[in-house]
Structures are given as structure tokens and as C-alpha cells.
Amino acid sequence: MTASARFRTRPRVGLRARITISFALGALLLSLLLASTTLSITRDNLLTERESEAVTRTAENATAIKGTISAEDFDGAAQLGALRTPASPVLIVDTQTGTENYSLDTRLGADALDHSLQEAVELDGIAAKMRYEHDGSPLLAVGIPLPEQEASYFEITDLSEIESDLESLGITLIGAAAITTLAGAALGSWASRRALRPLSDISAAAEAIAQGRLETRLDSADDAELEPLVSSFNEMVSALEHRIRRDARFASDVSHELRSPLMTLSASVDVLNNRRDELPDEASQMALDLLVKDVERFNQLVEDLLEISRFDAGAHRLEQSPVNIIETVRAAVEASATDAVPVDYDPSLRDTVFLCDKRRVVRVLANFLDNAQKYAGGATRVTAERGPDQTILIAVEDAGAGVPDDEKERIFDRFSRGEMGGTRQADRGVGLGLALASEHAHLMGGRVWAEDRPNGECGARFVFEMPVHAPEAQDVPMEPIT
Known part of the structure; x- marks a missing residue:
């Protein structure tokens, strides 16, 4: 199969579905854009605010602790505990015997400081800040050099709370994006129905006209842009009628x-x-x-x-009466078939009486039997059985050449005789028998069709589906079949 053939056979998405999908995708993209923008701005604001607070607080605490370092009775841990800070303070003091590290949190002590930050503060003597990760936790460290005391003061702030809040906010925004997408799809569905409603009305009207209801017309459109279309359609139907x-x-x-x-x-x-x-x-x-x-x-x-x-x-009218359908089928077969044709039926139909137009039922069967006689050497069997949705199926089978698939609908058109239509023989019809059968069936609320015989047998099977109605109580029942 070529690429073009595969493309042609690919199922197409309807216009209403495409409009709905477009609205949903637009809502999804817009909501994701807003969510990412909101999340980014919120993250920057929270971190900027936290950094500003940390820098200010670290500078104040460094000034407060600076004067106590030179005291002989200096207790680094006690001095750090006296500071007012939510962060983890770290004090590094160079002494004659080495470097002393003081901290209150063993997890966030001097070992938790980034080496590049520590070098910038201790060696370069500049105040610095840095965001980094330590043991999987996001941290913010601010360092202040204290050169006169040969010390450095740091405060380490754990940013896990901010990351957790941002994660919660992200989940909320994703949920909002999903709801917005569903709302966009609903809006698209509503908009597509409203926009395509005129096409649906035209489609329904065209289908009614195709079924023979030529009096069908479109109502006047409220939209001035659609009025020319409605007017042209109605004029076309009037001309066709x-x-x-x-x-x-x-x-x-x-x-x-x-x-x-x-x-x-x-x-x-x-x-x-x-x-x-x-x-x-x-x-x-x-x-x-x-x-x-x-x-x-x-x-x-x-x-x-x-x-x-x-x-x-439209001059035909139904004349319904209580009818024993099996008896009617047998009478039609005896009157129309030149040879004896067996009638097989559902036993539950044997004594059942229905309301129907007996004359038209007989005409449909007569046309079926006549068609089998002319084109297939005569009928081989007639069957009657219950169908779906309160219907009866009456079928005439023959042992002829059958009906090609491309002609199974066309043979019910007027003046259509299928592939035998080109032969002019004395026993050939005029091509109106099956068309009349279809008209009679349609008038009774039924339908007719042609199909292959079951079980792969040679020949065709012409089926008449007829709705059944039980007779009223005052109707006289028919005599049962003996």
C-alpha cells in the first residue's frame, strides 16, 4: 500500500472534535504558560526576600558578636545561642593554637559551608552569599568577615521549606491547568455546537429530503450572515420539489x-x-x-x-385489518408462484394475528416471487420469522446467480434490473417491481433489502421487514392454521 493510500484510509476527525481539541489545547497552553510564569515569579520573589532578610540579619548578628570575641572568657556556643536568628549560625575564629569552629547545629556547622564561599570570606575578606545544596537539602549561606578579630561569621538558612511550598504551589497550578483545560474543552464543545448548529439543521433537512419529505424547509436564521444560505437552500428544495x-x-x-x-x-x-x-x-x-x-x-x-x-x-393509504401473517404468506405464495414453494416459519407465529395492510403485504411478496421467477428460475423457499424491535421478517430465497454487492441497493431503484437489464427477453420485467415493493414496505413503516443466502448457499435472499401491531380487543381474531 502506498503512502497516499494509507493517508486516504486514515480516519478523519470531525470538525466539532477539532474545534473542541483546539479550545482544549489553547486552554492547556495558556494555563501552562501562566502556571510556569507564576511559579517562576513566586520562586524568585521568595528567594530574593529570604536572601535580603538573611543578609541584613547576618550583618546585624556579626556586629553583635564581634565585640565579644576578644574577651578572655569568650564562650562561642553561648554567644551564638544568645543571637536572635532562625538560621544556623557558624563562627570560625583563628587562634594561636589553630582554628576554632563554633555552631549550634551539628548538621549545619562549618562542614556544611561551601568551600568557595568560605575562601571568599576568610581569605579574600569580602562579604558573600551563596545558594547551594548539601546532603540533598537546598541551603542559603551568608558570610561576613571579621578581620580585626581574625574571625568569620556565617549564617546557614535551610531553604527546604521554600522548595516544599513551591512544590505544593506547582501541584496546585497543574491541577488548575487541568481544570482550565477541561473548561476549555467544554467551552469548545459548546462553541462548536453553536457554530455548527446551522450545518446540523441543514444535514437533518437534507436527510429528510433524501427520504422523500420534500416539504422540509429550514427555519429563518437569526444570524444575518446565515440568512442567504438558508434562503438559497429553501429555494433549491422548492425548485427540486x-x-x-x-x-x-x-x-x-x-x-x-x-x-x-x-x-x-x-x-x-x-x-x-x-x-x-x-x-x-x-x-x-x-x-x-x-x-x-x-x-x-x-x-x-x-x-x-x-x-x-x-x-x-401521496394518494396511497393504509387499510389495516387483523391478519394471520402465516396464512397471508401462504396465500401469496400459492397465488404468485408457478411451482410449489415451501414456506418455513417460526412456530410462535402460527396462530398469531397482527394488524397490517394485507393487500400490500401480498403485493410485496408477489413482486419478490415474480422477480425470482424472471431472473433466478423461481423461488426455492419462503421464510417468516420474528425480527428485532417488534418486527417480522419475510424472506424469499432463490437459487440463481445472486446479486452483486454493488447492486444490492440499486436494484430497488426505478427501472433498475441489475446486470440482467441489458438483455431483452420476453420474461424480463420493466424494472419497477422491486421499486414498488420498496414503496409498499416504506408506506407500512418497513423496509426491504437483498442479501446473500445463509450458509454460503448459491442465490439471493430478498427480505421484507414489517413492524407488527397487536389488534385491538374489539377486532375479531382470525382462524388458526389447521
Whole structure:
């Protein structure tokens, strides 16, 4: 498979989904940007404030302890304990015997000082500060040199609390970003529904028109920008309805006009056919036989066109009555099939009575059986069974060549005869039988379709799905099948 073929077969995301995703991604990016900015500014402010406090406090405490270092009774730990500081103070004093280190916290003593900071304060004699990590903890150290006392004073501040607060703030901001993303998706979904509502209305109207409801129109749009679209759509549908009605009237008028001369022609042909034996030769008799069959075919065409025109005009009405469906199927098979055709049915339907239009049920089955006789050598079996959602499935099976997949829907169109349509034989139909069956089924709230026979058997199976309605209490039940 080529790359272009793979691209064509890739499922496409709908416009509404793309709008929703765009809103969600926009909200996510914006919330992440705001969260990172907030976290960065907050971190800088907290650290800057903590550093400023630490520098000021360290300078004050260094001044306070400076005067006590020269005393003979100097106690470094006691002097450090007297200071007011939340940090860990460290005092390093150079004496004649060596360096003395004083601290109150063994964990944050002189060993916790960064060497570069310690060198800058002790050797270079400059005040300095540094943020670094020690044993996995973030620390802030501020150092003040005391050159006259040959000492250095440091304060070490543990920044773990700030890092913990920043971590909590980060989790909160991530949660806020997630909520903002969901809110953005909800807003995108609402906006897409509102923006695409006119397209949904147009789609629903187009589907209704495709199902034959030509009176469907779009309501006037509140948006001035959509009004031209609504107006153009309604004008197009009106023009389409007018043309279809005109074509239907034309077919009806032509059929009516042909009926009278066709009756005269049929009567004349009947007279000739009754005196067939008096014709002078066999060629004349064969010509008469062809004429009789073509006149019959022409007469059937006119009758079918008249019935089709009545469907188009909406002149057909249902005449429902209590019917034993199995008995009706058997009667239709006996009346329409030239050979004996077995009828298999669900035993639960044997004595069941339903409300339906018996004449139309018989017409649908007659058309199925006639189609099987003309194109597949006759029906081999008729079945009746319960279908889903309170329906009955009546099917006519044959052992013919079957129906190709690309023709299983098209054969129910008017004047469609499938792949056999190009052959002109006396027993071929005019292509309206299955179309009429579809119209009758649709009028009863059902549908028809063609499928392959089950279990891989050769042939086709034409199915009529009909909704069932139980008769009212006052309706007289039918006699059961004996």
C-alpha cells in the first residue's frame, strides 16, 4: 500500500472534535504558560526576600558578636545561642593554637559551608552569599568577615521549606491547568455546537429530503450572515420539489393518455390471438406471439407507472385489518408462484394475528416471487420469522446467480434490473417491481433489502421487514392454521 493510500484510509476527525481539541489545547497552553510564569515569579520573589532578610540579619548578628570575641572568657556556643536568628549560625575564629569552629547545629556547622564561599570570606575578606545544596537539602549561606578579630561569621538558612511550598504551589497550578483545560474543552464543545448548529439543521433537512419529505424547509436564521444560505437552500428544495412533482405529473399524464389506446390495442391483439390458427403461415403466428407478449409487457409498464405516480402524489393509504401473517404468506405464495414453494416459519407465529395492510403485504411478496421467477428460475423457499424491535421478517430465497454487492441497493431503484437489464427477453420485467415493493414496505413503516443466502448457499435472499401491531380487543381474531 502506498503512502497516499494509507493517508486516504486514515480516519478523519470531525470538525466539532477539532474545534473542541483546539479550545482544549489553547486552554492547556495558556494555563501552562501562566502556571510556569507564576511559579517562576513566586520562586524568585521568595528567594530574593529570604536572601535580603538573611543578609541584613547576618550583618546585624556579626556586629553583635564581634565585640565579644576578644574577651578572655569568650564562650562561642553561648554567644551564638544568645543571637536572635532562625538560621544556623557558624563562627570560625583563628587562634594561636589553630582554628576554632563554633555552631549550634551539628548538621549545619562549618562542614556544611561551601568551600568557595568560605575562601571568599576568610581569605579574600569580602562579604558573600551563596545558594547551594548539601546532603540533598537546598541551603542559603551568608558570610561576613571579621578581620580585626581574625574571625568569620556565617549564617546557614535551610531553604527546604521554600522548595516544599513551591512544590505544593506547582501541584496546585497543574491541577488548575487541568481544570482550565477541561473548561476549555467544554467551552469548545459548546462553541462548536453553536457554530455548527446551522450545518446540523441543514444535514437533518437534507436527510429528510433524501427520504422523500420534500416539504422540509429550514427555519429563518437569526444570524444575518446565515440568512442567504438558508434562503438559497429553501429555494433549491422548492425548485427540486417542483421538478419532481412536474415529472411525476408528466409520468401520470402520459400513463393515463396511453391507457386508452393501449386498451384498444390489447383488445385488437386479443381478437387476432383468438384467430391465431387462421393466420397464413408460421412466421405470422410467431410475430403475433411476440406482439402479444410485448403488449402485455407494455400494459404492465403502464399499470406500474400509474401506481408509482400514486405513490409520488401521496394518494396511497393504509387499510389495516387483523391478519394471520402465516396464512397471508401462504396465500401469496400459492397465488404468485408457478411451482410449489415451501414456506418455513417460526412456530410462535402460527396462530398469531397482527394488524397490517394485507393487500400490500401480498403485493410485496408477489413482486419478490415474480422477480425470482424472471431472473433466478423461481423461488426455492419462503421464510417468516420474528425480527428485532417488534418486527417480522419475510424472506424469499432463490437459487440463481445472486446479486452483486454493488447492486444490492440499486436494484430497488426505478427501472433498475441489475446486470440482467441489458438483455431483452420476453420474461424480463420493466424494472419497477422491486421499486414498488420498496414503496409498499416504506408506506407500512418497513423496509426491504437483498442479501446473500445463509450458509454460503448459491442465490439471493430478498427480505421484507414489517413492524407488527397487536389488534385491538374489539377486532375479531382470525382462524388458526389447521
